[in-house]
Amino acid sequence: MDTFAPVFIALYVAHSVGDHWVQTSHQAATKGRPGWPGRLADARHVATLTATKVVLLLPVVALLGLHVSALGLVAGLGVDAVSHWWADRRSTLAWLAKVTRQSEFYALGTPAHPAGPVTAEGKPAAHLGTGAYALDQSWHHAWLLVAALIITTV
Template sequence: MPDRTSAFAPLFVAAYIGHQFGDHVIQTDDQAGGKQKPGSSGWAANLRHVASYHAAVAVTVATTVRVTRAPVSGRGLLAGLALSAGSHALIDRGWLPERIMAATGSPGWAAMTIKTDPDGAPWRPGVNRADQALHVGCLWAGALLATWLSEKSTRGAAGSPAREAGRV
C-alpha cells in the first residue's frame, strides 16, 4: 500500500514548480501592477493572475500525478487547488503580508521601499519575501490537504490496497 508521502512529496514539488512559472514567468505586467489597486479593477487584475497562476500549477501537478502515478484523488486535487487559489488571491491583495509582518515585529522591513529602474517604480523587498513565504506555505497546506483527502476517499473502497490487505 502506498504511504502518504508517495502522494505528498510529488504534489508539493509540482505545485512549487507551477508556482515559480505562475508568479515569476507568466504573470503579466498588468496583473502585477494592478492586483493591489483598490476596487473592482484591482480584484479583476488579481483574479486574472490567480487564474493564469493556477493553470500553471494545474499543468505541473496533473503531469506529475500522471507520470508518477501518485495516489491522489480528484477530490483531493480540487480541494488543494481551491485552498491555494483562495489564499493566493488574498495574499496578493497586499494587506495580509503587511499585517502579518507588523504583528510579528517587522513593520520597518515591510515598509522598506527600493526604487527600480528604468521607471523608478517602488519595490518592497520585505513584503515580497513575506508574500512568497506565505504562498509556499499555502502550497504546502494544499498538498497536505490533497494527500489527506485522497487517503480518506480511497480508504476502504472495493479493490483498494487497504481492503485487499484486510485492514478494512
C-alpha cells in the same frame, strides 16, 4: 508519503513559473489597487497561476502513477488560490506584517525603510528584492505545503 513529495515539488515549481513567468505585467501592477480593478486583476492572476499548477501537476501525477482524488485536487488548489488572492491584494499582507511586528522588514529594500538602499548621492538604489516580496513568497510557500497536504490526504 510517497505522494506528498512529488506533489509539493510540482506545486512549488508551478508556483514559481506562474507567479513570475505567467503573470502579466498588468496583473502585477494592478492586483494591489483598491476596488474592482485590483480585485479582478488579482483574480485573473490567480486563475492563470492555478491553471499553471494544474498543467504542471497533472503530468507528474500521471507519469509517477500517484493516487490523488479529484476532491483533494479541487480542495487543495482552492485553498491555495484563496490564500494567494488574499495575500496578493497587498494591503492584506501589509496588515499582517504590521500586526506581527514585521513592518520594518516589510519595508526593507524600499525608500520607506530606515536603512533603505541608496546611492552615494542619497538617491534610491537598485536592489534585487524587498522584504514585502520575501514575506509574500514565504506566505505562498506555507500555503503550498497546506495544499499539498490536502491534495495527498483527501
